[in-house]
Amino acid sequence: MIEPLIFDLSSGVEGYDVAEPSVTDDIALKELESSQLACEISPFLPQVSEVDVVRHFTRLSELNFHVDKGLYPLGSCTMKYNPKINERLAALPGFTEQHPLQDESTLQGTFEMLYSLQKILSDVTGFDSVTLAPCAGAHGELTSLMMVKAYFKDLGEKRDVVVVPDSAHGTNPASASMCGYTVKEVLSDSSGCVDVEAFKEAVDEKCACVMLTNPNTLGIFENNILEIAEHCKKTGTILYCDGANMNALVGRAGPGTMGFDVMHLNLHKTFSTPHGGGGPGSGPVACSAKLAPYLPSPLIIKDGDRFKAEYNRPKSIGFVHSFFGNVGIALRAYVYLRTMGFDGLKEVSGTAVLNANYLKKHLSKLLPIPFDKNCMHEFVMSGKPSEGCKVHTLDIAKRLLDLGFHAPTVYFPLIVEEAIMVEPTETESKAELDRFIDAFEQIIHERDNNPELLLDAPVTTPVRRLDETAAARKPDLKFCPCGDYVTRD
Ligand SMILES: *Cc1c(COP(=O)(O)O)cnc(C)c1O
Numbered sequence: 001m002i003e004p005l006i007f008d009l010s011s012g013v014e015g016y017d018v019a020e021p022s023v024t025d026d027i028a029l030k031e032l033e034s035s036q037l038a039c040e041i042s043p044f045l046p047q048v049s050e051v052d053v054v055r056h057f058t059r060l061s062e063l064n065f066h067v068d069k070g071l072y073p074l075g076s077c078t079m080k081y082n083p084k085i086n087e088r089l090a091a092l093p094g095f096t097e098q099h100p101l102q103d104e105s106t107l108q109g110t111f112e113m114l115y116s117l118q119k120i121l122s123d124v125t126g127f128d129s130v131t132l133a134p135c136a137g138a139h140g141e142l143t144s145l146m147m148v149k150a151y152f153k154d155l156g157e158k159r160d161v162v163v164v165p166d167s168a169h170g171t172n173p174a175s176a177s178m179c180g181y182t183v184k185e186v187l188s189d190s191s192g193c194v195d196v197e198a199f200k201e202a203v204d205e206k207c208a209c210v211m212l213t214n215p216n217t218l219g220i221f222e223n224n225i226l227e228i229a230e231h232c233k234k235t236g237t238i239l240y241c242d243g244a245n246m247n248a249l250v251g252r253a254g255p256g257t258m259g260f261d262v263m264h265l266n267l268h269k270t271f272s273t274p275h276g277g278g279g280p281g282s283g284p285v286a287c288s289a290k291l292a293p294y295l296p297s298p299l300i301i302k303d304g305d306r307f308k309a310e311y312n313r314p315k316s317i318g319f320v321h322s323f324f325g326n327v328g329i330a331l332r333a334y335v336y337l338r339t340m341g342f343d344g345l346k347e348v349s350g351t352a353v354l355n356a357n358y359l360k361k362h363l364s365k366l367l368p369i370p371f372d373k374n375c376m377h378e379f380v381m382s383g384k385p386s387e388g389c390k391v392h393t394l395d396i397a398k399r400l401l402d403l404g405f406h407a408p409t410v411y412f413p414l415i416v417e418e419a420i421m422v423e424p425t426e427t428e429s430k431a432e433l434d435r436f437i438d439a440f441e442q443i444i445h446e447r448d449n450n451p452e453l454l455l456d457a458p459v460t461t462p463v464r465r466l467d468e469t470a471a472a473r474k475p476d477l478k479f480c481p482c483g484d485y486v487t488r489d
Contacts, residue, residue, distance in 0.1 A: 002462045003059050004352030005479065010046040014383060017055060030293025041176070063091040063462045065406045066276075071432050073359075075378045075409035076169065076217055078247045078269035079276075085334035085339060095331060104308055111307035114300045114324060117334045124337075124345070125243070125263060126254025127286035131295045132325040137244050139320065140264025141175035141211070147262065147287070147294035148209045148238045148319045149179060154315065157236070159208035165194050167218060167413045172211045172242060181208060186414055192218040192371030200231050206322035207235065213242040214255065217413040217421070218371050219356065219378035221248075229259025238262060238291070246270040247352050247375035247425065251345030262287040271333035282329040296320045300312045351426035352377045355433060359424055360401075362437045366444045370416050378423035380416045391454050397455040398465065403439040 032038055048056070065072070072079035090096075091163045098110060118130040134140040145162070152159050163177035163184045165474065173183040189195040193216070203210055210232055215221045222228065232239040241255040241263035247270045249255075255263050267282035268275035287295065297316040298309035309324065324330075340348065353376055360369065360379040367381040383393030397407035397420065409421040424433060446453045458464060 002058070002063060006046045006048060006053070006056050007044075007197060007479065009048050009056060012047045013049045013052075015048055015050045051064050065401070066114075067112060070404060070406070071424065071428055071436055073408045073422045073424050073436065074146050074406065074407040075219075075274070075423040076244060076379065076412070077409065078244070078266070078268075078377070078425060079406070080247075080272055080425040081427035082272050082274050082332075083336060083339065086335045090328050090331045095328070100327075105306075108153040108307055110324075110327060111309070113334050114327070114487075115302055116309050117239055117330055117337070118294060118300060120334070120337050121284055121286060123342075124246075124250060124254060125265065126256025126258075127263070128256075128289050129292040129295060129299075130284055131288045131299060132282065132284045132330050133296045133319075133321045134264065134283040134285060134319055135279065135326050135329075136281045137242075137264055137266045137269075137283045138175055139172040140266075140285045141171055141240075141242065142178060142319050143178040143283075143285050143296060143317070144240055144262045144264060144287070145175055145209060145488055146156075147285075150294040150315065150317050151238070151291055151444075152208055152280055159206055161207045161235075163199070163202050163207055163210045163237075165199075165212065165216070167192070167216045167415055168211060168213055169217060169242060169244065173212075174208070174332045176211065186416045188216075188218075191373070192216070192415075193222050193224060194222045194228065194440065196224045196227055199228060203231060203235055203237055205235055209238040209240050209358070211240045211242060212260075213245055214258070215243075215245050215248045215376035218380050218416070219245075219248075219375040219423075220371060220373065221376055225258050233259070243286075244484050245377065248331055248349055248378075250349045251342055251347070252349050256286070256288065262291050267329055267333040267463075273329045273332040274335045280326045280329055282326045282333065283436060284325075288405070298324070300324065325368075338393045348426050349377070352424075355424040355426060355428060358421060358430070359437065363422070363440055366440055367420065377425070378421060381415065381420045382416050383410075383420050384418040389447070389451070391451050395451075395454040395457060396420065396443055396447070399443050400439060401458040402460045403442065405439060 048086050050310065067079050067081060094109060098107060114132060118132060121130045122128065129143060134143045160182055161184050162181040163186055164172045164176065165186050165188060167188050176183050184202050186199050212222065213224050213226060229239055238261045239259060241260040243255065243263040243265045246265055251269060262285065264285050265285045267273050267284065273282065280397045293313065293315035294317055298311045298316060299313065301308060356375050356377050356379055360375055364372065367383060369379060369381050371380065383396050385391055393410050397410045400407050411419055412421060414418060441453065
């Protein structure tokens, strides 16, 4: 074992001295002692000193690769540097010591921040209304589809199909299916965009919603977007934008101006809040006026010079999260947006696209790129081995870990065989991108001259090749205090 559980480090020392209560004869204390509420046994906590705690968690943090350690080119995930000022301001006691059940008059600062963030995201997306309630991209998708459902119910129309292109993120069909829709897939054409003729055939008056990612997961801008939007309008179908790829557009173009009706954003991708490990995240939904009545409650509104949480919204789909969403994440994104400004955001998307094209140009000499046009914020190579070669995409990705980089997204999107999907983001310097290109050159040279190196990789990481299927399907995350761990007074 590389680092024991903190329970295994337990040595009986006390990390913290709690003063004796000064009101030992207090009636309440006596009542508590005689009531059912008092603990009969001490909680099973490890007995370690403060320095043991600090060293344990510092050692753990070093076992993993993270975005503060180096380039993390995880396509479609927008793993960018998280500015530390976001954390500084999110840690202000004025925010952290609040409780959502406090009287609204004492929550005005937080409400003003949430209200301003709704406004800024409205400007960024080109939509009238925004909710900050959903706590992930997939949660934003589900929220949007629930709104679509409520909208058609109100209209008295029965529509049970959601159309999704074959390049979509897996969460799109999953959300549609969770919401009770039948999913219909449309294929991409040879340029990597939606096949417009096949699309028109699939989208009719039975179709409730089309879920489109733009730029799509190949990093290509859907150049027929206006024609697609026009067809949706004609058939009364809602056009949904999976906005996880907004890093390519921020400060330049909003899906609200391209004919979309509703979208989600990932604050934990585009807007620099921490990302990974399962949360907390934030997936705001922005929509046009016709869907706004169905947005989840509450919305933060301005009433004269006061801010308030509006619950009285008769058509709302209701709560999708407790209170006001993940406020700490919203606050980090708010700080980011205020420090960048619109000019800064324009530079973000410009540099993100430039960095991706720079990498693409150099890496295309090493691996084929099946849909080879100028890309937006990411691009997809194929690691499919040539005849007689044993090295696959997985081996290339694992070898990158040995060379000090996080591996890119692999085997997604499914329309590219053995896909390797690279998204450098705007926060990487040219020097860092050049180091990544050098690493890739070394790996391709090794593949052709010493393939065993790749088949054995990674050799420098704390753990080697894991059973990823078992890790996802049978996660063993629960610690059961038993045997020697139990310490009773
Ligand atoms: C990340 C991503 C999602 C899902 O977002 P989560 O916050 O991980 O739930 C959806 N679509 C695309 C294209 C994505 O990249």
